[in-house]
Amino acid sequence: MTxxxxxxxxxxxxxxxxxxxxxxxxxxxxxxxxxxGEAAPVLAAAAERGWxxxxxxxxxxxxxxxxxxxxxxxxxxxxxxxxxxxERIPTLDTFVREGDVIRLGSHTGKxxxxxxxxxxxxxxxxxxxxxxxxxxxxxxxxxxxLFEGTPAEMWANMERYAAMPAETVVYCGHEYTKSNxxxxxxxxxxxxxxxxxxxxxxxLRARNEPxxxxxxxxxxxxxxxxxAGSAAxxxxxxxxxxxxxx
Numbered sequence: 633m634t635x636x637x638x639x640x641x642x643x644x645x646x647x648x649x650x651x652x653x654x655x656x657x658x659x660x661x662x663x664x665x666x667x668x669g670e671a672a673p674v675l676a677a678a679a680e681r682g683w684x685x686x687x688x689x690x691x692x693x694x695x696x697x698x699x700x701x702x703x704x705x706x707x708x709x710x711x712x713x714x715x716x717x718x719e720r721i722p723t724l725d726t727f728v729r730e731g732d733v734i735r736l737g738s739h740t741g742k743x744x745x746x747x748x749x750x751x752x753x754x755x756x757x758x759x760x761x762x763x764x765x766x767x768x769x770x771x772x773x774x775x776x777x778l779f780e781g782t783p784a785e786m787w788a789n790m791e792r793y794a795a796m797p798a799e800t801v802v803y804c805g806h807e808y809t810k811s812n813x814x815x816x817x818x819x820x821x822x823x824x825x826x827x828x829x830x831x832x833x834x835x836l837r838a839r840n841e842p843x844x845x846x847x848x849x850x851x852x853x854x855x856x857x858x859x860a861g862s863a864a865x866x867x868x869x870x871x872x873x874x875x876x877x878x
Contacts, residue, residue: 639657639761642681644668652669652700653665674704688701692753711724712724748769748781748782749769750768750779759796762799768805775857775870804844809837813829825853
């Protein structure tokens with residue numbers, strides 16, 4: 633019986649606090665990148681490993697997630713992103729929506745429509761690999777700002793993510809966990825799981841180490857937005873977080 637080697641996933645820090653995610657299928661020697669806010673660090677990380685990037689997957693139109701697309705495109709990649717935002721992402725070659733399939737070598741994922749942060753935001757879920765790329769919807773211990781959407785939309789996303797297996801590994805778009813952990817501790821001061829995780833996060837950031845990826849199981853236990861219980865409560869929390877300076 634032939635087994636499929638797992639995807640290899642590498643965090644590439646870009647801009648101030650973004651992560652692009654470099655993904656490699658060792659079986660087919662093929663690579664993709666999610667949300668290259670700038671191209672040079674991504675291309676350098678791939679070259680260092682001898683990986684050839686053939687695809688870019690874009691979660692939403694914001695420039696800190698698409699800023700490297702044009703330079704990536706000059707290398708011959710195919711750029712895939714949300715059909716609902718095609719007018720705002722002129723570099724797209726392939727347009728996707730809810731339920732569409734994306735492939736990297738021998739691995740297959742599904743496109744999830746997850747509006748709220750932007751109107752056409754998508755996520756990429758590789759269920760067989762227990763891997764999820766959430767862009768700026770679900771963060772470690774947080775969620776994205778509601779620039780173009782509603783609390784109801786973001787709460788629907790949280791419920792959808794929470795229903796995934798606990799071991800699902802979450803790769804999000806920013807290193808926001810330290811501030812998110814402080815807010816979570818403020819909201820749930822008696823939650824020992826949050827307190828323990830906050831201490832771990834603070835130690836990692838003191839060493840300038842990443843706090844991501846996370847897992848769905850961790851988020852169920854320590855993410856106040858996933859634990860909100862209703863769209864109205866999520867909206868209250870988002871408003872509080874927008875003004876939080878703790």
